[in-house]
Structure formats: structure tokens, C-alpha cells
Amino acid sequence: MVFRTLAALLILCLSIGSSVALAITDEALLSNPEQIPALLADEVIAFKEVPNPHWRIDACVACHLGGENNNKMPSLRSNDYNGLCGNCHDPSLVAEYIHAVDIEPPDEFLDRMPDEFMEALERSGGVLTCIVCHDLPLQCDKESFQQAEINPLFFRGGPYSARTDLCFNCHDPEDYERYNPHDQVSDEGELDTEQCFFCHNVTPNRSSVRSIEDVTFNVAEDLKKLCTGCHPYRPHPGGSWFGATGNKGDGGPNHIKIPPEKIRKRLEIMVAKSETIMPREPETGSIFCATCHNPHERGVQFLRKADIGADGYKRLRRGKFEICLVCHEM
Ligand code: HEC
Ligand code: HEC
Ligand code: HEC
Ligand code: HEC
Ligand code: HEC
Ligand code: HEC
Ligand code: HEC
Ligand code: HEC
Incomplete structure (x- = not known):
């Protein structure tokens, strides 16, 4: 609503002083967080322009009134x-x-x-x-x-x-x-379709689906979110999964990215030659968790090459060492 936005802008301008009127600065947003929903709803600002107040000393005002107060909770x-x-x-x-x-x-x-x-x-x-x-x-x-x-x-x-x-x-x-959403087949051998909803918003039709392009997920973007709710994200492989010290370098390189041209070409050639799939995010072309890991139980996939890795060692689609060679030259 136009009125809501005008009111919000007015309050923002008043609070930052008229000299910088109309500039919606991070400081202005942090000290008037109640105005943010209206500014977002009216598309005056986008979500990525909302300042992150966490883990910093100068944004207490986003949640507190009165600032720092001798260790007593403001x-x-x-x-x-x-x-x-x-x-x-x-x-x-x-x-x-x-x-x-x-x-x-x-x-x-x-x-x-x-x-x-x-x-x-x-x-x-x-x-x-x-x-x-x-x-x-x-x-x-x-x-x-x-x-x-x-x-x-x-x-x-x-x-x-x-x-x-x-x-x-x-x-x-x-x-x-x-x-355990990887447990997808009952002891009697029946498909447990309830489990599909952990990740898919519609149960994929296994007879007609040919690839990741034909299935839909219950997150709109950033498919690693299907996994990170249960498996906290650590950059890997090529480092230790848990990162003993918690230091950034400890977890290995970040593999959740769009591969550079050279790696992408190698990946496509190697996959075409192989008996397995290594799908990337359809929207972005980025590598994500299921590029390397098969989240399904063995037998769920009717396509043989999509079944490889299910229930295997760390659910990897190729051997622990072979998988690196799909994208990297020795
Ligand atoms: C002034 C706006 C603002 C307020 C108020 C706020 N957050 Fe956030 N929060 C953010 C932004 C911006 C991010 C970063 C989002 C991103 O990068 O996708 C964030 C990120 C987070 C994250 C992820 C950690 C991180 O640093 O990226 C958590 C968890 C979170 N917020 C929880 C909360 C909780 C709980 C509250 C209420 C006590 C809260 N936030 C209040 C703006 C806010
Ligand atoms: C994203 C919102 C947010 C931000 C930013 C924030 N706080 Fe808090 N803070 C809270 C909430 C909510 C509580 C109460 C938590 C509870 O009751 O569990 C709290 C609690 C506290 C407490 C009481 C701690 C305790 O152990 O009981 C202090 C002191 C405090 N905040 C100071 C600050 C200071 C100083 C800053 C800036 C450096 C800051 N806060 C930034 C939300 C925030
Ligand atoms: C933990 C998350 C998760 C669960 C649970 C899950 N899937 Fe998937 N599914 C994925 C991801 C990620 C992909 C894309 C990667 C791929 O193709 O294997 C996918 C792809 C598929 C595909 C396409 C495979 C291909 O590439 O040919 C089929 C078919 C499928 N899922 C069926 C199912 C069925 C049936 C269930 C329930 C019994 C299920 N999935 C449960 C995450 C999941
Ligand atoms: C609701 C929680 C949950 C979600 C969501 C989930 N997992 Fe899991 N995952 C588990 C549990 C529980 C286990 C351990 C049981 C097992 O190994 O079968 C597991 C095991 C694994 C393992 C084997 C770990 C090992 O040490 O052998 C891998 C790899 C894995 N998951 C990858 C994924 C991927 C990739 C996704 C997203 C597509 C995903 N998981 C989503 C709960 C989850
Ligand atoms: C602070 C307590 C708390 C924590 C921690 C918590 N939950 Fe819950 N969760 C609840 C409550 C309360 C309900 C509602 C249960 C009810 O009404 O029977 C619930 C319900 C759920 C449901 C709805 C299905 C159902 O009836 O059980 C799921 C799924 C769920 N939680 C998953 C999770 C997962 C995954 C985590 C960890 C990432 C988690 N919860 C952590 C308290 C918690
Ligand atoms: C029962 C426990 C539980 C409660 C209650 C809860 N969260 Fe979370 N929150 C989680 C877990 C677990 C994750 C990690 C999910 C993931 O990595 O996919 C998370 C992640 C987040 C993130 C980061 C999302 C991202 O994509 O990086 C934000 C922001 C957040 N929570 C905000 C909130 C806010 C705001 C509330 C209250 C409205 C809330 N959470 C209530 C457990 C909880
Ligand atoms: C480039 C390939 C690749 C990608 C992408 C990848 N992983 Fe892995 N992951 C591996 C390999 C290889 C291992 C086995 C490491 C070992 O055994 O030394 C592993 C191990 C794991 C394990 C087992 C941890 C343990 O205790 O050993 C889990 C859980 C896991 N990955 C989850 C994920 C999740 C969640 C994502 C996405 C956020 C992801 N992986 C992305 C290759 C990958
Ligand atoms: C699906 C493709 C893929 C697989 C599989 C893969 N990587 Fe990577 N790897 C990449 C991409 C993409 C980068 C980032 C390159 C860049 O940004 O220039 C990367 C980067 C790295 C780096 C950082 C140094 C460098 O070359 O940039 C190391 C180390 C690494 N990977 C090790 C491994 C190991 C070990 C394995 C097997 C366990 C593995 N990778 C499997 C795609 C892959």
C-alpha cells in the first residue's frame, strides 16, 4: 500500500535526520525494523537489502531499545x-x-x-x-x-x-x-511415498521420469536446503567433514558452486561415458549435494544409472576416489 510505504519512509527520514532524507540506509533500517515488512511488501526494498544484524556489535538496536546496558539485558x-x-x-x-x-x-x-x-x-x-x-x-x-x-x-x-x-x-x-528420509521402502518392499515429501512436493512418477528436470522439489531454489536441515553444511570433500577445530580452512574447498567451463566439460564427458548420473541444479547449473550423493533407497529408482550409489558407501554415486576424477584431472 502506498500509504504504508509513505508512512514508513517518513519515519525513516525523521529518524535519520532530514539532511539525508529519502536515503534508506542500513542504519535507518536497523533502527526501524518495524517498518521493514511494509517496505518489503511494497517492494521499496528487496530482501537482500535488509541488513543482517547478527554477530556484530553495532546492530543491537535491530532487536533492543536503549543499547548496551552494563551486561543487563537492554x-x-x-x-x-x-x-x-x-x-x-x-x-x-x-x-x-x-x-x-x-x-x-x-x-x-x-x-x-x-x-x-x-x-x-x-x-x-x-x-x-x-x-x-x-x-x-x-x-x-x-x-x-x-x-x-x-x-x-x-x-x-x-x-x-x-x-x-x-x-x-x-x-x-x-x-x-x-x-531418516533415505528410508523409502518398507520391510515388505513397498514404496513409502510419505517419505518422498521430505524433498519432493509431488511424488515423482518413476516410470515416466527421466532426469532431475522431470521432478519438483519443496524448496524453490538452492537445493542444498533439502539436506542441510539435517546435515549441517560443511565445505567438503577434500577436507574433513566435521572440521575438528571449526576453522574455516578445515572443512576443505567449497564444492557447491557453478563449475568453471573446463570442469563442466570434463564432467559432462565423463558422465556420458559412465553408468551413473551426476545431476546439477537445473536452474543454476551449480553442483549440489545430490551431484555426488544419491539420497534415495536402493531400488526406488527404476532407471539403473539413477539407482547407483543408493545405500552405498556415504551414498556416493562413484567410488570415494573415482568420484574426484569425474571432475578433476589427476
Ligand atoms: C533487521 C532485520 C533482522 C532481524 C530483526 C532479525 N534478522 Fe535474522 N537475519 C537477517 C538477515 C538479513 C539475515 C541474512 C539472511 C541471508 O543472508 O539470507 C539473517 C540471518 C539469520 C539466521 C541465519 C544466520 C546468518 O547469520 O545468516 C538466523 C538463524 C536468523 N537470522 C535468526 C533470527 C532470529 C531468531 C531473529 C529474532 C530474534 C532474527 N533473526 C531477527 C535479518 C534480521
Ligand atoms: C537479532 C536480534 C538481536 C540482536 C541483533 C541483539 N540481540 Fe541481544 N538479545 C536478543 C534476544 C531475543 C534476547 C533474549 C533471548 C532470550 O530470552 O533467550 C537477547 C538477550 C540479550 C542479553 C541478555 C543475555 C543473557 O545472557 O541473558 C544481552 C546482555 C543482550 N541481548 C545484549 C545485546 C547487545 C549488546 C547486542 C549488540 C551487540 C545485542 N544484544 C544484539 C536479540 C538480539
Ligand atoms: C532426501 C531428499 C529426497 C527424498 C526423500 C526423495 N528424493 Fe527423489 N530426488 C531427490 C533429489 C535431490 C533428486 C535429484 C537428483 C537425482 O536425480 O537423483 C531426486 C530425483 C528423483 C527422481 C529422478 C531420478 C533421475 O535422475 O532419473 C526420481 C524418479 C525420484 N527422485 C523419486 C523419488 C521417490 C519415489 C521418492 C520417495 C520414495 C523420493 N524420490 C524421495 C531428493 C529426494
Ligand atoms: C530429515 C533428515 C534428513 C534429511 C533432510 C536428509 N538426510 Fe541424509 N541422513 C539422515 C539420517 C538420519 C542419516 C543416517 C541414516 C542412514 O545412513 O541411512 C542420513 C545419512 C546420509 C548420508 C550417509 C552418511 C554416512 O555417514 O554414511 C548421506 C551422504 C546423506 N544422508 C546425504 C543426504 C543428502 C544429499 C540429502 C539431501 C538430498 C539428505 N541426506 C537429506 C537424515 C537426513
Ligand atoms: C524445542 C523443541 C523442538 C525441537 C528442538 C524440534 N522440534 Fe519438531 N516439533 C516440536 C513440537 C512441539 C512439535 C509439535 C508436536 C506435536 O504437536 O505433537 C514439533 C513437530 C515437528 C514435526 C511435525 C510432525 C510431527 O507431528 O512430529 C516435524 C516433522 C518436526 N517437528 C521435525 C523436527 C526436526 C527435523 C527438528 C530438528 C531440526 C525438530 N523438529 C526440532 C518441537 C521441537
Ligand atoms: C524447532 C527448532 C527451530 C525453531 C523453533 C526455529 N528454527 Fe530457525 N532453524 C532451525 C533449523 C534446524 C535450521 C536449519 C535449517 C537448514 O539449514 O536448512 C534453522 C534455520 C533458520 C534460518 C536460516 C535459514 C537459511 O536458509 O539459512 C533462519 C533465518 C531461521 N532459522 C529463523 C528462524 C525464525 C525467525 C524462527 C521463528 C519464527 C525460527 N527460525 C524458529 C530450527 C528452528
Ligand atoms: C563433489 C562431491 C560432493 C558434494 C558436492 C557433496 N559431497 Fe558429501 N561427501 C563427498 C565425499 C567424497 C564424502 C566422503 C568423504 C570420506 O569418506 O572421506 C562425503 C561425505 C558426506 C557425508 C558423510 C559425513 C561423514 O561422517 O563421513 C555427508 C552426511 C555428506 N557428505 C553430506 C553432504 C551434503 C549435505 C552436501 C551438500 C551440502 C554434500 N555432501 C555435498 C562428496 C560430496
Ligand atoms: C562434480 C564435480 C566435482 C567433483 C566430483 C569433485 N570436485 Fe573438487 N572441485 C570442483 C569444482 C567445480 C571446484 C572449484 C574449482 C574452481 O572454483 O575453480 C573444485 C575444487 C576442488 C579443490 C580446490 C582446489 C582447486 O582445484 O580449485 C579441491 C582440493 C578439490 N576440488 C578436491 C576434490 C576431491 C578430493 C574430490 C573427490 C573426493 C573432488 N574434488 C570431487 C568440482 C568437483
């Missing part, structure tokens, strides 16, 4: 946590691929939850909010900023080596099977 802009975060993160989008909020955990969950989670739940009025899983003080206090490398999403109780460990603070590890 008051929050709003005690409605989901709303506080929702100024910049659309809660419906968060729910779509991460986790629903505003739910009251059943007793069975309450019995399992560590004190730290219980206390955060109490501060949230007994329902799930962003702060139950995301531990904001980690990104508030410069003493803890070095944790950004090992726990970039500031998970409560983190860092976790497997993201499902975060889930088990509340969910029953005995339901582990339920969270």
Missing part, C-alpha cells in the same frame, strides 16, 4: 519473539522449510527437554518461538562471536555435529526412523 523492542524476528524473517517462510512455531509441546516433549530449552520455552509463554532453538545471546555478546564459525545459526545447545541432535532435545530419538 529491553527488547518486542516481547513477541516471533514478531521481533518476523520484522525481517517472514514466519510463514520459516515454517515452510524449517519448523512451525506457536505450538505447545506435548508433555512427553517437556519431560525430555533440557533445562535450557525449558527456560526458553517459559520465556516464550509456553509455546515454541524462534528463541527456543536459536540462542540469541550467542550472537549478542562479542565474547562469543568466534562461535559464528562452528555454530553459524546460533543453535541452542550447539554446535551439533548432526542436525538431528538438535531435534532430539524435544523429539524422541526412538522416532529416529521417521526422520
